[in-house]
Amino acid sequence: MNDKIKILVIDDDDTGRDVLSMLLRSVGYEVTSAANGESALALIDRVQYHVIVSDLILPDSSGLDILRNVRKVAPATEVIVVTGHASAQTAVRAMKEGAFDYITKPIDFDELKIVVSNALEKQNILSENRYLRRQLQGRFEFNNIIGVSPAMNLVFERMNRIVKTDSAVLVSGESGTGKELVAKALHYNGTRREQPFIAVNCSAIPETLLESELFGHVRGAFTGAIKDKPGKFEAANHGTIFLDEIGTLPLHLQGKLLRVLQEHEVERVGSNKTIKLQVRVISATNSDLENMVKRGEFREDLYYRLNVIPLHLPPLRERQQDIIHLVAFFLEKQCRLMGRAPRSISKQALEALEQYAWPGNVRELENLIERMIALTDAAVITIDDVPAKIIGERPVGEALTVTLAKAGVDLVATISRVERELISQALLSSGGVKARAAALLGINRTTLVEKIKRLKMEE
DSSP, rough: OOGEEEEEOOOOOOHHHHHHHHHHHHTTEEEEEEEEHHHHHHHHHHHHSSSSEEBOOOOOOOBBHHHHHHHHHTTTTTTEEEEOOOOHHHHHHHHTTSSEEEEEESSHEEEHHHHHHHHHHHHHHHHHHHOOOOOHHHTTTTGGGGGOOHHHHHHHHHHHTTTOOOOOEEOOOOTTTTHHHHHHHHTSSSSSTTTEEEETTTTTTOOOHHHHHHHHHHHTSTOOOOOOOOOHHHHTTTEEEEETGGGGSSSSHHHHHHHHHHHHHHBBBBBBOEOOOOOOEEEESSOOOOHHTTSSSHHHHHHHHHHHHHHOOOGGOGGGGGGGHHHHHHHHHHHHHHHHOOOOOHHHHHHHHHHSTTTTTHHHHHHHHHHHHHHHSSEEEGGGGSHHHTTTTTTTTOOOOOOTTTTTTOOOHHHHHHHHHHHHHHHTTTTTTTTHHHHHHHSSSSHHHHHHHHHTTOO
């Protein structure tokens, strides 16, 4: 691999330049040399070098001038500055300008080999990270979020409008609707795609550790804090932080989070030093934060700060048209992951899945497909492979069978009972959304509301 690695040595000392070039070639690097800044800049314009080793003092310029130019025209190239003046001030200046490292004369070649190796390792890591980010960007493109229903088209339309902004987004929806998937799609298709995406599940971290996890701590801040530790916000600097289950954040931390969002800075636990941040915040909840605000369980000022752009994800029962597409996607995905031959699903089995209410939403559907593929050897998944609880859920409209008794019936009471049963099922299937329940029953919403009142079903 070393024969492909190009290194430029810049030094006005002919002997030192030749010796250094010879030593680097002996390791296997492809080495070019330059005696001054002008010839070095001409080479840099024509050739993409992996590493540049430059003397700080040159006859027509300085190593810092070389460094500044490289940062503009070849930002992936690492620059190692060499000087005979071992002053801390010079070292700090070189590092601030973006030098990878700083070594002093006389050069210890073993030390230089290690520094060059470290610079190349950093390049490899950055290259791998860029590749992974490209892969993630493809994975979280909007067209990888499955949905053709009107409800999902509204979600896609809003995502397209906000993807290039830095505004705070509050993603709401029931558990399993894909809130983190949407957050990643917004990040990896936005302007911060090359920067970190850090996800934090606020409900999964013990309250005693949550402040430190979010904001970091300094050594000695509490028992067990044996060294400084940056928090999730620092890790997400210049990128995106995703705060899942934000409704579970304790009140005493809500105030500190509000300050971070307002001031764009964070203080580690146990420190009074502020650290400036540029982070996009996407939060998510399956709770009704507006009602939590009314009950005093969530700060109103924080709610408005997080809810700059609301994005609601519909439950699966409100996007029935998407089930056939989701099933096809998960069948292909799970067969690929398990190394199984492609599977299909029978019409009867698919209809059973389409009639189910899916309280666990898309996550429940994916888990079911994974289970059926794991437990089924046949090429076609049939109704026999579908769990009984899904088959047993009666579709609305086929709920009751009424038989006339010999003694007759109370027709009014029976009709009321049938209405009550069908309305209950429709409301359950629609998640309490009256417009959707009315559509399932073939009546308008006003009629449904009147029937609910007449049958005293408000509760």
